[in-house]
Amino acid sequence: MAKQVPTSRLARGTKLGAVAASSVFRTQRTRLSMRGRSEAVRAKMAEESMIRTTEQVVMVLGTMKGVAMKLGQMMSVLDLDLVPENHRERFQKRLAVLRNAAPTVSFDAMRQVIEEDFGQPLTAIFAEFEPEPIAAASIGQVYRATLHDGRVVAVKVQYPGIDAAVRADLKNLNMFRKVLTSAMPWVTPAVLDELRLNMEGELDYRTEAVTQLQIAELYAGHPFIAVPRSLPELSTTRVLVSEYLPGKGFEELRQFPEAERNRIGEIIYRFYVGSLFSFNEFCGDPHPGNVLLADDGRVGFLDFGLFNRMDPEHVRFETICLRAAAEDRAEDLRDLMIQRGVIDSPEEIGAEECLEYVLAASEWCLVDEDLTITPELASGAFLLAVDPRASEFAGMKQQNLPPEHLFSRRADFLTFGMLGQLNATANWHRVAREWLYDEPPVTELGKAHQQWLAENPPPAPTKTARPRAAAASKKAAAKKPRAARKA
Numbered sequence: 001m002a003k004q005v006p007t008s009r010l011a012r013g014t015k016l017g018a019v020a021a022s023s024v025f026r027t028q029r030t031r032l033s034m035r036g037r038s039e040a041v042r043a044k045m046a047e048e049s050m051i052r053t054t055e056q057v058v059m060v061l062g063t064m065k066g067v068a069m070k071l072g073q074m075m076s077v078l079d080l081d082l083v084p085e086n087h088r089e090r091f092q093k094r095l096a097v098l099r100n101a102a103p104t105v106s107f108d109a110m111r112q113v114i115e116e117d118f119g120q121p122l123t124a125i126f127a128e129f130e131p132e133p134i135a136a137a138s139i140g141q142v143y144r145a146t147l148h149d150g151r152v153v154a155v156k157v158q159y160p161g162i163d164a165a166v167r168a169d170l171k172n173l174n175m176f177r178k179v180l181t182s183a184m185p186w187v188t189p190a191v192l193d194e195l196r197l198n199m200e201g202e203l204d205y206r207t208e209a210v211t212q213l214q215i216a217e218l219y220a221g222h223p224f225i226a227v228p229r230s231l232p233e234l235s236t237t238r239v240l241v242s243e244y245l246p247g248k249g250f251e252e253l254r255q256f257p258e259a260e261r262n263r264i265g266e267i268i269y270r271f272y273v274g275s276l277f278s279f280n281e282f283c284g285d286p287h288p289g290n291v292l293l294a295d296d297g298r299v300g301f302l303d304f305g306l307f308n309r310m311d312p313e314h315v316r317f318e319t320i321c322l323r324a325a326a327e328d329r330a331e332d333l334r335d336l337m338i339q340r341g342v343i344d345s346p347e348e349i350g351a352e353e354c355l356e357y358v359l360a361a362s363e364w365c366l367v368d369e370d371l372t373i374t375p376e377l378a379s380g381a382f383l384l385a386v387d388p389r390a391s392e393f394a395g396m397k398q399q400n401l402p403p404e405h406l407f408s409r410r411a412d413f414l415t416f417g418m419l420g421q422l423n424a425t426a427n428w429h430r431v432a433r434e435w436l437y438d439e440p441p442v443t444e445l446g447k448a449h450q451q452w453l454a455e456n457p458p459p460a461p462t463k464t465a466r467p468r469a470a471a472a473s474k475k476a477a478a479k480k481p482r483a484a485r486k487a
Contacts, residue, residue: 105141105159105160107131107132109160110141110143110157110159110160112160113157113158113160113238113239114155114157114239117236117237117238117239118236118239125147125234126145126146126147126148126155127146127147127148127150128145128146129143129145129146129155130143130144130145131143134154135289136289137156137289137303138202139158139159139162139166139202139203140156140157140158140159140162140238141156141157141159142154142155142156142157143155143156143157144244145241147234151243152243152244153231153234153241153242153243153244154228154241154242154243154244154245155239155240155241156205156239156240156241156242157238157239158203158205158238158239162203163203163238166199166200166202166203167200167203169199170199170200198284198306198308198407201305201306202305202306203237204237205235205236205237205238205239205240205305206232206235206236206237208230208235208240208304208305208307209230209231209232209235209240209241209242210230210232211304211307212227212228212229212230212240212242212304213229213230213231213232215227215283215304215307216228216229216230217229218279218458220456221452221456222298222449222452223298223448223449223451223452224267224297224298224299224445224448224449225267225270225271225298225299225301226245226294226296226298226299226300226301227300227301228242228243228244228245228300228302229242229243230242230243231243245292245294245300245302246294246295247292247293247294247295247300248292248293249288249289249292250288250289250291250292250418250421251288252293253291253293253422254421254422254423258423258425261422261423261424262424262425262426263445264293264299264422264424265373265419265422265424265425265426266424266426266431266443266445267299267445268286268291268299268415268418268419268422268424269415269419269426269428269431270431270445270446270449271283271299271301272286272411272414272415272418273365273411273412273415273432274431274434274435276310276315276318276408276411277315277318277319277435277436278435278453279458280309280310280311280312280315281307281308281309281310282307282308282310282408282411283301283303283304283306283307283308283411284306284307284308284407284408284410284411285303285305285306285411285414286411286414286415286417286418287303287414287418288418288421289302289303290302290303291418308407308408308411310408314405317336317340317405318405318408319435319436320336321333321336321337321358322358322362322366322432322436323436323437324336324355325355325358325359325362325363325366326366326429326436328355330351330352330354330355331351333351333354333355333358334346334349334350334351334354334355337354342405361409361412361413362412364377364416364428365428365429365431365432366429366432367428367429368427368429368430369427369429370425370426370427371425371426371427371428372423372424372425373416373419373420373422373423373424373425373428374420374423375417375420375421376420377416377420378413378416378417378419378420379417379420426443427442430442430443431443431446434446434450
C-alpha cells in the first residue's frame with residue numbers, strides 16, 4: 001500500500017497526532033529533550049514553544065505599518081491552529097489588528113489620491129463611482145465604478161501616505177533582524193533584500209497593472225481559471241483599474257460541499273504552484289482575499305503585486321530536488337543543494353537531515369494517496385520550519401536558501417495554508433506529477449488544462465516578452481518515486 005504521512009514531519013507540536021493516529025511515527029526524530037517524558041509534559045513544552053514564537057512574530061509586526069498589513073495577512077492564511085486552543089482567541093484578536101491595520105480613510109481623501117494621479121476630476125474618468133469600498137487590499141481599498149463606455153471596473157486605490165509607511169517599515173527591518181531571525185531562522189540579508197525589492201515593487205500599481213494584463217492574456221479562455229484584465233492605460237502609480245469580476249468570496253467557499261471544495265482546492269494548487277513549473281512564474285501572494293468563485297464556475301485570481309518570474313534553471317533545480325526527495329535519494333538531494341549553494345556548511349549537514357527537512361515541508365504533495373489538508377497539517381509544517389527551538393533540522397535552518405527559492409517555498413506554504421482552510425482533499429502527488437515528471441493528467445481538471453495548453457501553446461520566451469514556460473519537467477527518472485512504491 002502507499003506510504004502514509006508521518007506525523008513527525010508534518011505537524012510537530014500540533015493536533016495532527018490525533019487526526020492521523022494511524023500514520024507512521026518516526027520516533028528517532030522525536031526531540032531529544034522530550035524522550036522519556038510524559039505526554040502532558042511534552043504537550044506543555046510544545047505549547048510554551050509555540051506561544052513564544054508567535055509572541056515574537058506578533059511583537060515585530062505590531063511595530064510596523066504597511067508591512068504588518070501584508071505579513072499579518074500572510075500569517076492568517078496558516079490559521080492559528082499552531083497556537084494552543086486556550087490561547088487562540090487572544091492571538092486571533094492580535095492578528096486581526098494586524099490584518100485590519102489599514103487606516104480609516106474618508107472617501108474624500110481616497111478621491112483626492114485618484115484625482116491627483118490622473119490630474120483631472122473623478123467624473124472625467126468614471127461615469128459612476130461607488131464611494132463604499134467593496135474590498136480591502138494590504139495597502140489600499142477596492143471600489144466598484146463604471147467607465148463612460150459602460151464597462152464595470154474594479155478600482156484599487158492606495159491609502160494616502162502608505163508608500164512612506166511601507167518604505168519606513170522596510171528600512172526598519174534591519175533593526176528587527178535579530179528578533180525575526182530568532183522566530184524565522186531563514187531571514188538572511190539576501191531575504192531582506194528580496195523582501196524590499198518585492199514590497200517596493202508592490203507600491204507601483206502601473207507595474208502591477210502590466211503584470212496582471214499579461215497573466216490575464218496567458219489564461220485567456222482557460223476552462224477553470226479566470227484572471228480579470230487590467231487596464232494599464234487607466235492605471236497610475238497609486239490607482240489600478242481592472243475588469244470587475246463578480247463572484248463568491250473565500251469564506252463562502254469554505255462552506256461549500258466537499259466535492260466542490262476539493263475542485264476549488266485543486267484549481268488553487270494548480271494556479272499558485274503549478275504555474276511555477278508550467279510557466280516559470282508564480283504569484284507570491286496566495287491569500288483567501290485574492291480568490292473568488294466566478295459566476296460561471298471558474299476560480300478567479302486577483303492581486304499581482306507580488307509576482308515572481310524565475311530563471312528556468314532555478315525552476316529545474318526545484319523540480320529535480322523534489323524528485324530526489326520523492327524517490328528517497330538523500331545523497332543526491334544533498335549533493336544538489338551543495339552545488340547550488342543552499343548548503344554552505346556541508347560538514348554540518350547529513351544526507352538524511354537534508355531529505356527529512358525537504359519532506360517536512362513538501363511531503364504532502366509527494367505522497368501517492370488521497371490526503372485531506374487541514375489547518376493543523378498546514379500550520380504544523382509551517383511551525384516545524386520556523387520554530388528555532390525545534391531541535392530537528394537545526395543545521396538546515398542555518399543554511400543559505402537563495403531568495404528566489406525562498407519566495408517560491410513561501411508561496412507553497414501559503415497555498416498549503418489555503419488548502420487547509422478549505423479542508424480540501426486530493427491526491428496532490430498525482431497532480432504534481434504532471435509538472436515533476438511530465439506525466440499525463442489523471443484528474444478531469446488536469447485533462448481540461450492539458451487540452452487548453454494544446455490549443456494555446458506558450459510562445460518561446462524572448463528578452464522583452466514575459467517568459468512563458470517551455471515544458472514542465474522531463475520524463476521520469478529511472479527510479480519510481482518513494483510515494484509510488486508499494487509496500
